[in-house]
Amino acid sequence: MREIKFxxxxxxxxxxxxxxxxxxxxxxxxxxxKYEVEWxxxxxxxxxxxxxTINKKEIYEGDIVRAYESTGDEYNTVHEIRYFADSxxxxxxxxxxTIDTDCNGISYLVAGEGEIEVIGNTCENPDSLENIKKQKR
Numbered sequence: 001m002r003e004i005k006f007x008x009x010x011x012x013x014x015x016x017x018x019x020x021x022x023x024x025x026x027x028x029x030x031x032x033x034k035y036e037v038e039w040x041x042x043x044x045x046x047x048x049x050x051x052x053t054i055n056k057k058e059i060y061e062g063d064i065v066r067a068y069e070s071t072g073d074e075y076n077t078v079h080e081i082r083y084f085a086d087s088x089x090x091x092x093x094x095x096x097x098t099i100d101t102d103c104n105g106i107s108y109l110v111a112g113e114g115e116i117e118v119i120g121n122t123c124e125n126p127d128s129l130e131n132i133k134k135q136k137r
Contacts, residue, residue, distance in 0.1 A: 002049035007060055008033055009044075009123050018123075045121075048081065048093040053110055054117040061093060064120040067109055080122060081106075 005024030012018045023033040024047075033044070045061040052059055059065065063081045079095035094105050095116075101108040109116040119125075 003027075003047060005031075005047045006033070006044050007047070010034060046083070048106070050106065050110055052118045053115040057118045059106075059116070059118055060121070062122045063118050064122065064125055065095065066117045066119050067095060067099060067105070068115040068117070069113070078119070079105075 003025055005022055005026050007020045007022050010019050010021050021034050023031045045063075048059050048061065050059050051057060052065065059081060061081050061083050065079050065081060067077055067079055069076070077097075077099070079097060079099075081093060082096045083091075083093050085091035092104055099105045099108070101113075106116065108114065
């Protein structure tokens with residue numbers, strides 16, 4: 001069974017840098033979110049249960065990823081990991097903008113048809129997010 005876990009962006013205070021707090025069912029133990037500190041309420045991202053194929057980093061909602069197609073550089077593009085249940089009848093994590101496949105883009109890439117690499121996230125790399133919005137949808 002996959003771990004149900006989240007990461008929560010904690011705002012640094014008193015000279016401490018911002019950092020990530022990981023919470024949820026981790027290694028069979030429940031770790032609680034932090035409520036006693038100031039945190040950015042729009043940022044609590046879920047782990048999607050998959051690691052990137054290049055660096056084996058865990059992939060979270062809100063991550064920025066580069067997709068590579070295995071037969072060339074057709075998908076050498078940058079995407080955001082999103083959960084699509086709010087916007088459609090498609091309750092799944094996928095990449096945005098989507099790629100033209102017959103299935104979920106993340107599943108397509110990690111199943112051997114390409115590779116996916118975490119290169120940042122929407123909190124720490126807002127410029128990358130702006131570039132994603134400019135790409136064709």
